[in-house]
Amino acid sequence: MGHKLVWQGGTVLGPLPLVLVTSRGPDGRANLMTAAWCGIVCTKPPMLSVSIRPERLTAEYVDASGEFGLNLVAADMVRQADWCGVKSGREYDKFAECGLTALPASKISAPLVGESPLSLECTVRERLVLGSHILYIAAIEAVQVDADLVDSSGALDMGRAGLAAWCHGQYHSIGEDLGYFGFSVRRRSRIRRERRV
Amino acid sequence: MGHKLVWQGGTVLGPLPLVLVTSRGPDGRANLMTAAWCGIVCTKPPMLSVSIRPERLTAEYVDASGEFGLNLVAADMVRQADWCGVKSGREYDKFAECGLTALPASKISAPLVGESPLSLECTVRERLVLGSHILYIAAIEAVQVDADLVDSSGALDMGRAGLAAWCHGQYHSIGEDLGYFGFSVRRRSRIRRERRV
Numbered sequence: 001m002g003h004k005l006v007w008q009g010g011t012v013l014g015p016l017p018l019v020l021v022t023s024r025g026p027d028g029r030a031n032l033m034t035a036a037w038c039g040i041v042c043t044k045p046p047m048l049s050v051s052i053r054p055e056r057l058t059a060e061y062v063d064a065s066g067e068f069g070l071n072l073v074a075a076d077m078v079r080q081a082d083w084c085g086v087k088s089g090r091e092y093d094k095f096a097e098c099g100l101t102a103l104p105a106s107k108i109s110a111p112l113v114g115e116s117p118l119s120l121e122c123t124v125r126e127r128l129v130l131g132s133h134i135l136y137i138a139a140i141e142a143v144q145v146d147a148d149l150v151d152s153s154g155a156l157d158m159g160r161a162g163l164a165a166w167c168h169g170q171y172h173s174i175g176e177d178l179g180y181f182g183f184s185v186r187r188r189s190r191i192r193r194e195r196r197v
Numbered sequence: 198m199g200h201k202l203v204w205q206g207g208t209v210l211g212p213l214p215l216v217l218v219t220s221r222g223p224d225g226r227a228n229l230m231t232a233a234w235c236g237i238v239c240t241k242p243p244m245l246s247v248s249i250r251p252e253r254l255t256a257e258y259v260d261a262s263g264e265f266g267l268n269l270v271a272a273d274m275v276r277q278a279d280w281c282g283v284k285s286g287r288e289y290d291k292f293a294e295c296g297l298t299a300l301p302a303s304k305i306s307a308p309l310v311g312e313s314p315l316s317l318e319c320t321v322r323e324r325l326v327l328g329s330h331i332l333y334i335a336a337i338e339a340v341q342v343d344a345d346l347v348d349s350s351g352a353l354d355m356g357r358a359g360l361a362a363w364c365h366g367q368y369h370s371i372g373e374d375l376g377y378f379g380f381s382v383r384r385r386s387r388i389r390r391e392r393r394v
Contacts, residue, residue, distance in 0.1 A: 001298060001311045001312055002314075002343035002344055002345050003343070003344040003345075004300070004311075004341045004342065004343065004344065005341065005342050005343075005344050005347060006303050006339060006340070006341050007339065007340040007341075007342060008339060008340070009242070009243045009317070009318070009336065009337035009338050009339055009340060010243050010337065010340055011237045011240055011243045011245075011337070012315055012317065012340050012342070012353060012355065013214050013216075013235070013236065013237050013245055013267065013269070013317065014214055014269070014355050014360060015212050015213075015214060015360060015362045015371055016212075016213075016214060016236060016237065017210050017211055017212060017213060017236075019210075036237070037236065037237045037238060037239075037240075038210070038236055039210065039213060039214075039234065039235055039236025039237075039246065040208045040210050040213065040233070040234045040236075040248070041234060041246060041248045041327060041330065041332045042234075042248060042327040042328045042329055042330045042332065043208055043234075043328075043329045043330060044328050044329040045206070045327075045328050046206045046207050046208045047327055047328070048208075048210055049236065049238060049246060049332075051237070051238045051239060070210065072210070072211070075375055078375045078376060079376070079380075079381050080381075082376065082378065082379065082380055082381040082382075083381040083382065085378070086378075086379055086381070086382055087382075101198060103201070106203050114198045114201075115198055117199075118209055120206070120209065120210065121206075126325065128323065128334070130238060130239040130242075130244055130334070131239045131240075131241050131242050131244070132239055132240045132241040133238065133239045133240060135238045135239070135246075135334070137325070137327070137332070139206065140206035140207065140208070141206050142203060142204065142205060142206055143203070143204045143205070143206060143207055143209050144201045144202070144203050144204075145201065145202050145204060145209070146199035146200070146201065146202075147199055147200040147201065147202050148199050148200075150202060156209060156365060158209065158211050158364040158365035158366075158367070159364055159367055159369060163211060163212060163364070164375060165212045165362060165371060167355040167356055167360070167371065168353060168355035168356075169355075169377060169378050170355070170356055170374055170375075170376070170377050170378070171374070171375040171376050171377075171378075172356060172371050172372055172373065172374055172375060173371075173372035173373050173375055174212055174362060174364065174369050174370075174371070174372055175369055175370035175371050175372035175373075176369065176370050176372075177367055177368070177369055178272055178275045178361060178367075178368040178369060178370055179275060179276070179279065179367070179368050180366060180367050180368075181279065181282070181283075181366050181367070181368075182279065182283055183276075183279055184276050184277075184279040184280040184283070185279075185280065185283055185284075
C-alpha cells in the first residue's frame, strides 16, 4: 500500500469507454463527436448516460431529435476519434473527413458508424444540466454488433472487439483477460451454462 | 467493415471502470460493493455517477449517509473485487474477509480502500430511480492517489496504475498506450506544456 496524496476533486476515473456519439440535425446533416463521459446507468430497462457540453453541435442535434448513437471505438480508430474530439462539426463533415461509413440505424434517425465493432441506438429519457456538461440519460433501444464477435451460441465476446479506452488524457488498448464474473466462487462449467440461458 | 447483427437493447458498453464502492452505515459499519455501472458526468464541477440496485446494503448506507467512496481496482485486486461483487455485506465483513485496508477519507465518513491506486470521495447530489438500479449523481469532493503514480511535475500517469476494466462479463487489464489527447493534430511538446499549467 503506497503513500497517498490527497487532492481536491477531479475526474480521475478510468478506464472509461471511448465512443463516437452520432446525431442528426433538423436539416438532416449527420455529425460525430468523441466522448468518454458515458456509462451504463441501469440494467433493466437497459439505459446509459452520456455527458455533452452545451456548446457542442451534438448537444444541439440531440436536444432537437431526442436521439443519438453511441459507437465504440476500436484501437485502429483512435486517430480518427482523436481528430473528432478536437474538431467541430460546425466546420467539418466529420464522416467524410475521417472516411467513416454512416450506417442506417434500426430504431433512430441518427446514423451509426459502420467501422465500430459495437453501436448502441439510444433515445433520451432525462436531461440534467450539471455544470460544464449536460447529462443525457437514455434508453438503449437497439444494438448493432459485428457478427464475428458473436459465437455459435449467440454469446458476445467483447474482449475480441479490440476496443480502446480513455485513461486520464491517454488512449489505451484493452489488455489480457483476467477472469469472468463469479470466477472467485464458481466453477466455469456452471457459468457457461448460465450464460447460454 | 463486418456484417452487423441487430439486437434488442442491452448494456453492451465497454470497457467500463471496475470499482469498489465504500460506504458506512448509521451504526458505523463499513461496507464494500463492486460496481462497473459508473462514469464521469461533469468536468466542472467534477461529478460522477454510480448505479446501485436498491436491495443492496450499499444503497441503504448511501441513502442514509449521502456519501460514498469510489475505489479503482488494480489488476492484482480482481479476485477480491469479484468476491465482493457476489457476496453481501449483510453476511460478511468484506474488508476483513478480503484483507483490504479501510483508510480514513479526508472529506467523507465512509472509508476508502488503501490498496486502491486511486480513490474518489463523493457526496450525493441527485438520486434517480431508473428501474433495476438507482442512479446516484455525486460531486467528487477529494481524490486520494498513490504518490508513485505522480511525476515530479505533479502529473498523474493513470496508465501506470495497472487498472482493471469490466468488458461484458469479463475482467481485463489495460493494454498499451495508443496516444495522448490531441495527438492527431498537435505536437507533443505543446501538449506537455499545456498539461503542466
